[in-house]
Amino acid sequence: MINVIFEGRCYGYFYRCIYLFKMSKITRKYFFVIAMLLVLFSIYNYFIYSAESYTPSSALTSQAIEGQELWQENNCWSCHQLYGLGGYLGPDLTNVYSNIDKGPLFIKAFLNSGVSSMPKFNFSEGEKDAIIEYLRIVDETGYYPNFDASIERSGWVKIKYKDAK
Numbered sequence: 001m002i003n004v005i006f007e008g009r010c011y012g013y014f015y016r017c018i019y020l021f022k023m024s025k026i027t028r029k030y031f032f033v034i035a036m037l038l039v040l041f042s043i044y045n046y047f048i049y050s051a052e053s054y055t056p057s058s059a060l061t062s063q064a065i066e067g068q069e070l071w072q073e074n075n076c077w078s079c080h081q082l083y084g085l086g087g088y089l090g091p092d093l094t095n096v097y098s099n100i101d102k103g104p105l106f107i108k109a110f111l112n113s114g115v116s117s118m119p120k121f122n123f124s125e126g127e128k129d130a131i132i133e134y135l136r137i138v139d140e141t142g143y144y145p146n147f148d149a150s151i152e153r154s155g156w157v158k159i160k161y162k163d164a165k
């Protein structure tokens with residue numbers, strides 16, 4: 001097959017074949033284009049993978065992990081979003097903790113009594129605190145919606161993090 005493309009000639013006895021390539025003009029052109037694409041692809045990858053990336057440092061405390069489990073077991077996802085992902089019946093809760101008009105007591109009030117479109121969950125005090133702790137740490141990791149985003153030349157999207165200077 002290869003000798004069809006490259007018009008190569010097959011020499012040799014012990015190895016299957018040793019080809020002497022003699023490319024036609026058109027093959028040389030394709031070869032050049034493919035080689036250029038490979039070079040550009042490598043350069044692009046070099047910049048993508050060597051670009052400095054940012055990893056937020058917030059880790060969940062054990063209380064927050066309990067809160068996250070409650071969040072999942074009780075399907076808060078089905079009505080609420082974090083970072084814009086989730087159900088859309090209720091509001092996004094990414095920054096509800098640090099919102100000056102809302103905050104931990106506001107969250108607790110919703111967990112205590114629910115509202116017409118949100119069920120009352122009958123959580124214990126410890127469970128409510130765990131959910132609040134979870135939302136506190138989620139809040140620390142960033143803003144949603146995040147309007148302070150820019151696309152860098154490397155292709156990465158840079159967004160503003162809360163703990164970044």
Ligand code: HEC
Pocket residue numbers: 070071074075076077078079080089090091093096102106107110111115117118119121131
């Ligand atoms: C069946 C849908 C539904 C589920 C499930 C649900 N919620 Fe809600 N939640 C709502 C709706 C709708 C609102 C908005 C109510 C309003 O403002 O009148 C709301 C409001 C809230 C608010 C106040 C948000 C704000 O910014 O005003 C908090 C906090 C909250 N929910 C937490 C939770 C948590 C935690 C869970 C899971 C344990 C949960 N919700 C489960 C529907 C739901």
